[in-house]
Amino acid sequence: METKPDYLIKGGKRLDGRKLADWREISIKTGVIENADGSAQVDFGKTKVIAAVYGPRELHPRHLVMSDRALVRAKYDMLSFSVEDRKRPGPGRREHEISKVTAEALSSVVLTEKFPRAVIDVFVTVIQADASTRITGLNAASIALADAGIPMKGLVVGVTFGKIYDEKGKGYMAVDVFKPEDQWGQADIAYAKSYNDNKVVLLQMDGDVTKEEFLKGKEMADKAMEYTYKEMVKALKGKYEVD
Amino acid sequence: MENKQLVTPGEVITEGMDYLPGDGTYRDGSNIRAALMGLAQTRDRLVKVIPLSGRYMPKKEDPVIGVVKEVRYSNWVLDINAPYDAVMMVGEAVDRFIDLKKDKLTNYFSVGDAVICRILHIDEGMSVMVTARGPGLRKLTDGQILDIAPSKIPRIIGKGASMVKMIKEYTGTRVFVGQNGRIWLQGGNEELTIRVIKKIEAEAHKAGLTDEIQKLLESEGNGNKA
Structure with a gap:
């Protein structure tokens, strides 16, 4: 969208017809990359991300080796055709940051002490971007880790939320932001939890909201998270369902 | 007969302190949760999760097939299809004495050689x-050598080696199954053996697989035991 729209929500409906607490359609597939030890594709609406996991395996370079546990290394990138204007290939400031927070979020659930000196490599690639890519990527990575048979405390689940405005400029909290809302909204927040112990493993905000607005958005996001978690479990188990 | 239940990481398998957390599980307060994606199993008071995927983790006494990666002054380094390489010292290579001053280690094992060995x-x-x-x-x-997912190895072997024994009988192939996912085969109807092993790998989570494989072996192997 070239120019800032007059509103992102009107009459209770967002630009794509959703209500404030609605999330986009979620589709999850596991085992999409046969060469990898585990993999998953997660689609949140038009945002499509593939994650592949390799390892545990020998860690190079050697100076990164930790004698008592494994390193979780993540690499996030976007394909050049994932956005409208060609994305310059290769990691930049933004990609390095997302790789770092993804690795840290995953490290908090993986039982790294089971694999001293090794590395677990996670590659996250955005095929098509329509906002919330880091969270979609983190969800895909979490499923790919489970698919790879890597021991962990539980799954990481993420959802985004943000603040969008109506035609009078009044702000509302909305769940699972898409491109125009991410670009023009007053705030967008990436939020992920280690699902079963309810601990926050990733929280980033662009823009500003009041404490009340934040808590309202978080409450809605928690509902979306519950649904996302169920979909993730369904996708993982679906692979082994006996007909 | 034990009950098996498909679980994902973090899922509660049993509640209360009556049970003990085994492989692939962990205790969280009074709950035992799964640490792996796999089949949860409770035997006596021990709860464990059998993985459905994942790399091979070396265990003492496991028979494995290693491939020599490097020859060093007094030992060999073997790739055992695990996150960690294995070392074989001169004294563990052959039954006779190797004199490091006279003998060349490459006369015994050199880079690329496959070895049936045991984790010491x-x-x-x-x-x-x-x-x-x-x-x-x-x-x-x-x-x-055939590479398959290490998590499927127990299924290839079968209860009391029943599956692998049956394959050998019908195909006449010599088979050695390494715990690390490498299977060596030689002679007989190798093509059928490979096909059967691949089928077991693909359908490892199904029940009643032994009967299905036996039928396949009977029809494909001309009905004769070799």
Whole structure:
């Protein structure tokens, strides 16, 4: 969208017809990359991300080796055709940051002490971007880790939320932001939890909201998270369902 | 008969302190949760999760097939399809004495050689030692090696080696199954053996697989036991 729209929500409906607490359609597939030890594709609406996991395996370079546990290394990138204007290939400031927070979020659930000196490599690639890519990527990575048979405390689940405005400029909290809302909204927040112990493993905000607005958005996001978690479990188990 | 239940990481398997957390599980307060994607199983008071995927983790006494990666002054480094390489010392290679001053180690094993060996020892730092001395352990000089998912190996072997025994009987192929996901085969109807092993790998989570495989072997192997 070239120019800032007059509103992102009107009459209770967002630009794509959703209500404030609605999330986009979620589709999850596991085992999409046969060469990898585990993999998953997660689609949140038009945002499509593939994650592949390799390892545990020998860690190079050697100076990164930790004698008592494994390193979780993540690499996030976007394909050049994932956005409208060609994305310059290769990691930049933004990609390095997302790789770092993804690795840290995953490290908090993986039982790294089971694999001293090794590395677990996670590659996250955005095929098509329509906002919330880091969270979609983190969800895909979490499923790919489970698919790879890597021991962990539980799954990481993420959802985004943000603040969008109506035609009078009044702000509302909305769940699972898409491109125009991410670009023009007053705030967008990436939020992920280690699902079963309810601990926050990733929280980033662009823009500003009041404490009340934040808590309202978080409450809605928690509902979306519950649904996302169920979909993730369904996708993982679906692979082994006996007909 | 034990009950098996498909679980994902973090899922509560049992509540209360009556049970003990085994492999692939952990205790969280009074709950036992799954640490792996797999089949949860409770036997006596022990709860464990059998993985459905994942790399091979070396365990003491496991028979494995290693491939020589490096020859050093007094030992060989073997790739055992695990996150960690294994080391075979000179004394563990052959039954006779190797004199480091006179003998060349490459005369015994050189880079690329496949070896049936056994895990001797693993320490906390995950340094793995193997031996090629013992019944059935040797260098492989013929046949072929098939790579399958290590998590499917128990299914290939079957209860009390029933599955692998059956495959050998019907195909006449010599088979050695390494715990690390490498299977050596030689002779007989190798093509059928490979097909059957691949089928077991693909359908490992199904019940009643032994009967299905037996039917396949009977129809494909001309109904005769070799």
